[in-house]
Amino acid sequence: xxxxxxxxxxxxxxxxxxxxxxxxxxxxxxxxxxxxxxxxxxxxxxxxxxxxxxxxxxxxxxxxxxxxxxxxxxxxxxxxxxxxxxxxxxxxxxxxxxxxxxxxxxxxxxxxxxxxxxxxxxxxxxxxxxxxxxxxxxxxxxxxxxxxxxxxxxxxxxxxxxxxxxxxxxxxxxxxxxxxxxxxxxxxxxx
DNA sequence: TGCCCGATTAACT
DNA sequence: GTTAATCGGGCAA
Numbered sequence: 032x033x034x035x036x037x038x039x040x041x042x043x044x045x046x047x048x049x050x051x052x053x054x055x056x057x058x059x060x061x062x063x064x065x066x067x068x069x070x071x072x073x074x075x076x077x078x079x080x081x082x083x084x085x086x087x088x089x090x091x092x093x094x095x096x097x098x099x100x101x102x103x104x105x106x107x108x109x110x111x112x113x114x115x116x117x118x119x120x121x122x123x124x125x126x127x128x129x130x131x132x133x134x135x136x137x138x139x140x141x142x143x144x145x146x147x148x149x150x151x152x153x154x155x156x157x158x159x160x161x162x163x164x165x166x167x168x169x170x171x172x173x174x175x176x177x178x179x180x181x182x183x184x185x186x187x188x189x190x191x192x193x194x195x196x197x198x199x200x201x202x203x204x205x206x207x208x209x210x211x212x213x214x215x216x217x218x219x220x221x222x
Numbered sequence: 223t224g225c226c227c228g229a230t231t232a233a234c235t
Numbered sequence: 236g237t238t239a240a241t242c243g244g245g246c247a248a
Contacts, residue, residue, distance in 0.1 A: 070229070078229070080244095088244065105230050106242030112229085125229055155230050195229055215230095 033180035038097030045071040045122045054182030059161040062134030067211040074121040077198035081121030092121040101168040108155025130213040153215040189218045
């Protein structure tokens, strides 16, 4: 029986939570799969939305851990984050890619695609496939429509610089499952 | 108020 | 490899 992730799981440093999320499973209304790629955003990090202090958009990041922070990216896409650390530290993990296992038909309908590998391989793509929008902003991760379970087997984790940012771009705060076909982009070294 | 640009994606060449 | 799509946050004026 898989172990459900509860709020205490998220009440730690983003740098501990992020690698621990690789191999965990996420479902939204029963649709989802294995997390294979995430990135850590710390409040002292110039690339983090919380870096310049609280605003209407990032308010959830300043609340307690174990909640979803959803924001619009490039005016088009939605991106899903998990708030971590003690309340007020305003740090979060961005979910970047999922290996789809449940609800493939619903994902294909939402994405208008048939190719499985591209269904959830990117932060905007996975939100579209799982039906995540701003309606999910601020919802608890241990209650419906979310279901989040710890990984049950060991995984090999690779680390690298984060994608698509200009500030603090050199920090190796991107985590992925070694060799996964569902990554948004390959990691430079997989050894 | 106006302007710039981003934790992106897909459709181009 | 390049670029358009599209919108709200953040900051200058």
